[in-house]
Amino acid sequence: MLEVWDEVLNLDKERQRCADDLEKLKAACAGDHAKRHITQCPECWDRLVNRMRDRYLNCATKEWFSGRRLFLQELDTMFSKARSGVLDFKIIEQRIHDEKKEWYRDKISNMGLHSATKSPSEAKLLQQKLDDREMPTEELASELRGAIRDDALPDEAAFDNFLNRLKDAGTTQARNDIYIDTLFQPRRDPEKAAMYQRYMEMIRGGDTIQSVVDAILHDRRWAQSNEEQKQRLQGKLEELKRAKAAHELSLAKKQKARQDKATAAAASNSQYDLPPCSVCSKALDAQDFLACPLCHLLGEQYGLGNGPILYCSETCHEDDYNDRNRIGKQHITARQARPVSTYATLTWKWTRPGGSLYFAENGVHIPERKKARVEVDDESQLEYASEDKTQYRARNIEEHLVTLGDAVEEYQQRTGATVS
Template sequence: MTSPSIHAMPEHWTELSAAKRRKRLCSEEVEALKTSCAKDCGKEHVAECSSCYGKVLDRMCLRYTESQDREWFTQRRAFLHELEGFFQDARDRKRSLKCIEARIESEKEAWYRWVLRKYPEFIAVSDGGVNQDELRGMLDDPDRSRQELVSMMLEGAGKPPGWPASVEAFAEKVAATKADPAEVKQLYVAEFFMDRHTGHVLENAQRYLDEYAASETMLLEDIIDKIASDFQESRICQPQRDSHRRRLDELRRAKTAFEQNKLQAKGQLCGNQAFTASEELYNLPPCHVCGKTVDSNGVLSCSLCQAVTQMGGSKKLTGDHVEADHDCEAGGRCVQLRDEDVEMDDGTSQAVSCRECIDQKRMTLYCSYRCAGENIAEHRQSAHGVETEAEDARGLVALTEQVVESTLQRENPGLGMSRVD
């Protein structure tokens, strides 16, 4: 895959830092010229002094024509040549500074439209409800301002957290590295590849991180190009993946229901021996079809809900609710959905539950230790208000089967639950 970004523009953060630095330096030197003119020439405004006004215009012109850094305008030779003529007209009092500022703004808008055309992934990721046809139409409509383009892109792609202060702060961090390659790469890895809350590599980012970390010459833009290319390929294959995922979900639901039925059947067999279950387990709802009272001896109720009920919680004991009530807490981030072709046979695929939720008399399930390790930090932050380190995740969950078994045996001595193979 060819990478257009190497030749098209520098690292975006480097460019932003350079622009801020050059703009600040130009402003400081222009203010110094104005102060000197007021002091030495006695003019109230520098425009009244032909000599000093010419120096101010020269310094402004050099801001663009002799910039030592790569900025948005440095490759636009025709514009820079035209700009020199504009500043000469201003020296001859044939053109105002406002006219020059308007021309610079117009060229910057043309540059921004060029970036969006050259890098269509900016449009491709705009899936936040923005009309993509309208966005593409704006690129060729001179009556739509750059600010309108920026606003629509932010609406579609989403604003970074803390925008715009967070972007400015990160640009300052990059500038503080003084372009040291190792420091810049370390900063990029922490900012763009890692989850700052869990310390884990972001979902689906590991292979990009490995490639970026292994190369001394690869730019961040190269990684963006690779992600965009993979995104386009992924869209082509999406229908087939959706079909596979639906089939996988069907098989998973069937397996869950089958395992639940086996456990419940075994529990009922044990209960038919000379043991009596707790009174709470007889508190069944009326029949969903006829509305009559249900014979508790003829019903298979959910073992997980039995355990929660006997802990002191409140759950429905029967009903078609396994998928809704006992699905993996990770949802769309579940490792089995992400790695649907990987069979976990290392003993880590047993369902586990959040220990703190168990203490609060409810069950929050994960399909495996591995899935809990990657996702429980977010759950503990939102449900319990505590920060969690990635290495602590395993000690914060318990095997669901052991919890259910011990609860049933504690509350109903002799009434056990075992897996039927």
Template sequence: MAQPLITPEHWTELIAARRQRRLCSEHVEALKRSCASECGKRHVSECAKCWSLVLERMRQRYSEGQDREWFTYRKAFHQELEGLFADAKEHRTSVRQIEARIESEKEAWYRWNLRKYPEYLVTCDDQYVHEELRAMLDDPDRSRDEVVGMVWRGIGKPPDWAEHVDAFAVEVAAAGGNPAALQRLYVKEFFMNHETGEPLDHSKPYLDDYTSNENMSIEEAFGKLSKDAQEIKIIIPQREFFVSRLNDLRRAKMADELEKTQQATSEAQAAEERISGDELYNLPPCSVCGKVVDTNDVFSCTVCQATVQIGGNQGLTVYCSEECYDAGHAKHVDEMHRCHAGDNCVQNRETGPEEDVVMEDDTALDAFACKDCVGLKRLTLFCSERCASENIARHQHEEHETKIEADAASSWVSSLSHEIETILQRENPGIKMVLM
């Protein structure tokens, strides 16, 4: 039987192990009682026939078990046990030595699991725990108790975990292998908030997938969730980098006192040089509070400004202060400048339940625009070069009646930062723009 590629249902292994240990213990005790009454030996090990029967029952526990347990697929270990039990029958080794060897193999299996299934620590953000655990797994001198302790440190150890596991194992056993009963139990245990009875945060897509597919095992559902979680852990640092970059830009703007003292002179000089359209000075009121906006200190949506400059029919979106900009700009971008790919956006496929990327000013450098749409005095945006490459062909066919080859898609788009810089420098060379 081939070894599965996904994490096993450990509670079913626990149930099987407890049952098989109990059965083995009962049979061995029965053999001991029978030997004492029928053979008259002081200890079963003194009776060659009964001692052989006892050892054979113990050997069958590990070599012929039909349930899936931790040792099921460790064939080399099975062969080694065969030799150890044969030696025990001839009193060349002891049962205690065999038990010690079994415990040693179980520890090796545990360490192997931690290497093979990194989802054990997918929820742990402590880099020290990850590094220390990897070092422990490769160091045979570090005890199993130390390894277990580090795992608990990484995932958190509930105070009543042992009792909870026992109770859950009893419920699984009571289901008797009924698929519908097990699914209801798994949904309640793994997808629901036990206090509110509602699905856990971000669990609904996985819950819907699991409950709508009767052939999906809980192992497969966990595998998908773990894979997505690991991918998100890679994406989150990238988002944090851009947020940090935006904050640095804002702090630099506020702290740059020298720029402020020279601002009046710079604006006066720029006013003599610039040639700008009236549309940039006939400003609408603040998009948030409705106040009149000072033309010498405008906070505006860069994409709207570029669209106006190329003659588009979309009006300017401006703010009277940085506070109004912070309060209203994210909503404006979310409503007016979302990725044109919609449901086909690559971000939807890569981050699961996460929302599509919103092209705020600080991420404008990453967005791409359709070149044909720029020529038609509008900006049609995609959140990334990859998203543009995968969706521009559909856009060209539907809106420009042009068929293009997939490998030529990049020639039909241009970076938004390039388009904006080109438009503003061409139309208003004297205007100074600060990216918020």
């Protein structure tokens, strides 16, 4: 199977040989038969038509019309008519021209030029031009050259130079060197040419250029497929990375929320130096404990007691409620409670069994207070049970008493809390 350029070389050679033979016939006719035009000489005219017929029907080399049987049969009929003078040669020339255009379209449609385009859109546009039977062949050829033009082969001059070099090549090795130099240009770009070493070895090994081109196209499609697969895998990898990052971010947020909650709880616990349970001495949960409301009220309102009375559970609270009797059974309701003294220098018992008030001892007697140079401004408000003034009570105790009910109401108004 001849390469395309070999067909072109054969075409040029056979065309030139035919033209030379026709000129010789015309010259011989003019010299031998003294005719002004060869059409006036039946003998020479037959010889001229037969030579033109042999150009197409008895061609020894493969050319564009080889194998186009119906066309050649039609040409045979047309040459017979031309020999008898019935048909003008211009009609035959036009028919040959039309058939050659059809061959050209068929040829380029089967050359795989779509693979030479730079994008799918260019390939689609190229196919539309190939399918346009109304487009003149010259215009189509120009469009195709523009679609597949390579900077390495800028114009037809490069192809003409290539053909001229092939004409002068005397050996197969010389032709192969021309192929390699034209297609891969190792002298112009050695580094790039090294990438095509496999194809150059195929040419040196005797493979046809068509098989080399097929290998290049196959490798190109394979590379494109691999690139597409690589891009798909890369996209999947990026998607997995995003999903992993989102998952890790979610875990980090949850972990931070747990840490924040624990930190807040620890901070909340650290704000309160809670004593142990008043009953079982168990450490208290800062988020879950009970307190004696009246103890808290007396401590907050009047500074009485030794701190809050707290419980770890309802059980301890109930046990203490039943067992303890603090400050005249302080867990009785405010309505039942007797008055409690708020006089600053006195520590009062509730009542003796008969109901009268005890004389109570101050923690520091008045003489001791004076000795310690502590200001004493309440002597006029006291009455004494002994001359040493170690036992005494307020002259008008009612001024220094408040009922638990009033104390509870005052506390609730001040704090907005509810004591039940």
